[in-house]
Amino acid sequence: MRLFxxxxxxxxxxxxxxxxxxxxxxxxxIKKPEKLLPLNILYxxxxxxxEQGKWNESIELFQKVETNYSFSDWAPRATIMIIYMYxxxxxxxxxxxxxxxxxxxxxxxxxxxxINFIKALTFYDQINVTSKDITYTxxxxxxxxxxxxxxxxxxYADETKLKIDLINEQLAxxxxxxxxxxxxxxxxxxxxKRLTTVxxxxxxxxxxxxxxxxxxxxxxxxxxxxxxxxxxxxLGYNFxxxxxxxxxxxxxxxxxxxxNNKKVxxxxxxxxQSLFKFSK
Numbered sequence: 001m002r003l004f005x006x007x008x009x010x011x012x013x014x015x016x017x018x019x020x021x022x023x024x025x026x027x028x029x030i031k032k033p034e035k036l037l038p039l040n041i042l043y044x045x046x047x048x049x050x051e052q053g054k055w056n057e058s059i060e061l062f063q064k065v066e067t068n069y070s071f072s073d074w075a076p077r078a079t080i081m082i083i084y085m086y087x088x089x090x091x092x093x094x095x096x097x098x099x100x101x102x103x104x105x106x107x108x109x110x111x112x113x114x115i116n117f118i119k120a121l122t123f124y125d126q127i128n129v130t131s132k133d134i135t136y137t138x139x140x141x142x143x144x145x146x147x148x149x150x151x152x153x154x155x156y157a158d159e160t161k162l163k164i165d166l167i168n169e170q171l172a173x174x175x176x177x178x179x180x181x182x183x184x185x186x187x188x189x190x191x192x193k194r195l196t197t198v199x200x201x202x203x204x205x206x207x208x209x210x211x212x213x214x215x216x217x218x219x220x221x222x223x224x225x226x227x228x229x230x231x232x233x234x235l236g237y238n239f240x241x242x243x244x245x246x247x248x249x250x251x252x253x254x255x256x257x258x259x260n261n262k263k264v265x266x267x268x269x270x271x272x273q274s275l276f277k278f279s280k
Contacts, residue, residue, distance in 0.1 A: 039069045046078065055085045076106045083118055092122050113151040117160065123240045124163060129170055141167050165204075172202035178211055188218050209235065213244040220251050228252055 037045070046061030058081070065078035079102045086094040099119050102109065109115070120143035126136040140163070147160045152158075155252035176192045182191035191214070212235040219228035232248040239245050 036068055037064075039065070039074060042069075043074050043078070046081070050081065050085065055089065076102065076109055076111070079105075080111060080114070080184055083115065087118050087122060090125075092126060095119075095122050098149070112145060113154040114267075116143060116147050116151070117156040120147060120160070120163070124167075125132055127167075127170070134171070134174070137167060137171065141171075146167060166185050166201050172205040172207040173210075174197050175202070176207045176214075179211070179214060183214065183218065190224060194220060209239045209242050209244040212239075213248045216251055217246040225252070 002161065023195045043065055046058050046065060048077060049055070049058035062078040062082050065072075066075050066082075079098060083095055083098045083102065086098060096119065099115055099122075102115055105111070106112075120140055120240055123140035123143060127140060128136075134196060144160045144164050144167070147154065148157060148164075151157065175198045179191045179194035179198075182188070182194065194213050195211040195218075198205070198207050199215075202208065212231050214234070215231040216228045219225070229252050232245075232252045235242075235245045235248050
């Protein structure tokens with residue numbers, strides 16, 4: 001689910017001034033104490049390797065900037081460069097390790113919104129829409145929400161909102177899928193619980209309309225016409241042009257409605273596609 005684009009890197013890196021200078025290499029075969037290169041040469045060489053795609057060499061040099069020039073303004077920038085490269089190659093463990101390091105060393109850093117955005121994307125990229133495990137989903141959602149709470153004016157705010165919407169759609173889709181399963185097994189109470197969760201927590205998703213309609217179906221089958229009409233009314237008030245409302249209206253208005261209507265069976269692939277409309 002890698003959605004991070006290099007535009008985010010460019011947005012961050014453009015303001016940085018690339019130190020220019022000539023670099024030299026030590027070709028002596030006899031091992032001697034390594035001579036510490038001046039900061040400007042070391043950083044320039046690290047960035048040069050980065051631009052040439054020699055990321056292993058680049059990381060090693062940026063690590064030297066971190067270690068030997070920790071007092072300079074370039075140390076946190078070197079750490080950010082390392083974070084970016086580890087993220088881009090998909091090394092989530094190293095990415096999170098250096099993010100933790102950065103936040104510990106620079107708790108008031110001016111680029112914390114960028115750091116938190118990378119952290120959120122690291123979790124986001126590991127989301128598996130077909131898996132029952134939503135650990136990464138919850139972690140990503142938590143990080144994205146913190147970005148909006150702490151950095152509402154960040155240049156990453158709009159993309160963060162989009163990611164939150166996509167995650168909510170996925171979570172709502174899973175709740176609907178489980179609710180349908182319970183309905184097929186005539187387990188009405190757990191089905192109602194799942195559908196109510198969609199309405200209360202994911203009301204802005206595309207699945208809220210279906211959740212309301214399913215509640216109409218369940219309550220009508222249970223003989224609770226009052227509750228069925230209540231949810232049909234809510235559905236009509238908010239989505240009176242939707243097909244889900246038309247179906248619900250038919251149920252509560254038609255006294256001959258049968259709870260044994262034929263069920264439309266979909267292929268597994270079609271069902272998954274309709275449930276998880278998740279843009280990659």
